[in-house]
Amino acid sequence: QVQLQESGPGLVKSSETLSLTCAVSGYSISSGYYWGWIRQPPGKGLEWIGQIFHSGGPYYNPSLKSRVTISIDTSKNEFSLKVSPVTAADTAIYFCARRGNTFYLDVWGKGTTVTVSS
Amino acid sequence: QSALTQPPSASGSPGQSVTISCTGTSSDVGGHNYVSWYQQHPGKAPKLMIYDVSKRPSGVPDRFSGSKSANTASLTVSGLQAEDEADYYCSSYAVSSSVIFGGGTKLTVL
Numbered sequence: 054q055v056q057l058q059e060s061g062p063g064l065v066k067s068s069e070t071l072s073l074t075c076a077v078s079g080y081s082i083s084s085g086y087y088w089g090w091i092r093q094p095p096g097k098g099l100e101w102i103g104q105i106f107h108s109g110g111p112y113y114n115p116s117l118k119s120r121v122t123i124s125i126d127t128s129k130n131e132f133s134l135k136v137s138p139v140t141a142a143d144t145a146i147y148f149c150a151r152r153g154n155t156f157y158l159d160v161w162g163k164g165t166t167v168t169v170s171s
Numbered sequence: 172q173s174a175l176t177q178p179p180s181a182s183g184s185p186g187q188s189v190t191i192s193c194t195g196t197s198s199d200v201g202g203h204n205y206v207s208w209y210q211q212h213p214g215k216a217p218k219l220m221i222y223d224v225s226k227r228p229s230g231v232p233d234r235f236s237g238s239k240s241a242n243t244a245s246l247t248v249s250g251l252q253a254e255d256e257a258d259y260y261c262s263s264y265a266v267s268s269s270v271i272f273g274g275g276t277k278l279t280v281l
Contacts, residue, residue: 098174098260098272098273098274098275099209099217099260099262099272099275101269101270103269104269104270114269148216152270153222155204155205155223155264156205156263156264156269157205157219157222157223157262158207158209158217158219158262158270159222159228161216161217162216163215163216164216
């Protein structure tokens with residue numbers, strides 16, 4: 054059974070860097086699929102942040118591209134997200150997910166809440 | 172890239188059917204058969220319910236079905252049950268951003 058688990062600080066100061074990691078179990082990320090990040094501001098809808106493939110470069114939502122970095126560590130079977138600099142608008146629940154070839158997201162982490170403080 | 176357009180709310184009584192629409196453009200919904208739908212209960216992660224417009228993942232009841240016409244995709248929930256009450260999001264491939272979501276629809280079972 055494939056499982057994803059997000060981890061990282063729940064509180065980040067404005068203008069600093071948000072760093073999250075998604076640990077994957079039950080599946081080797083080197084075997085295929087894309088791996089992505091999605092966020093959900095409080096009481097709002099889902100926003101696609103970006104994705105990465107084990108042997109390819111990352112792809113970012115153009116609206117966030119200048120502030121986002123997604124990387125992958127196949128030796129640890131995990132991938133990561135950095136957003137910098139952050140503002141209050143980056144306060145959200147952050148989900149990691151597995152993305153299939155036809156752009157569906159079939160396995161999700163439970164999500165982690167990140168609050169940006171001033 | 173604007174979000175796909177969904178009605179903010181929908182409702183139906185137990186046993187009835189309800190359809191939720193998802194409108195995009197020829198650059199996303201209308202340009203590919205890569206539409207998926209997600210169910211999200213409060214405090215939970217989204218769950219994939221439909222992919223490739225009309226395919227159901229293993230374990231999803233056949234009460235859930237999907238379709239598409241031109242730039243609008245639809246999710247139909249038949250035989251409404253109390254546990255279907257949740258937020259529903261559509262998603263599509265989009266040339267500009269890879270993945271784009273709808274704004275979400277809150278489904279209420281009366």
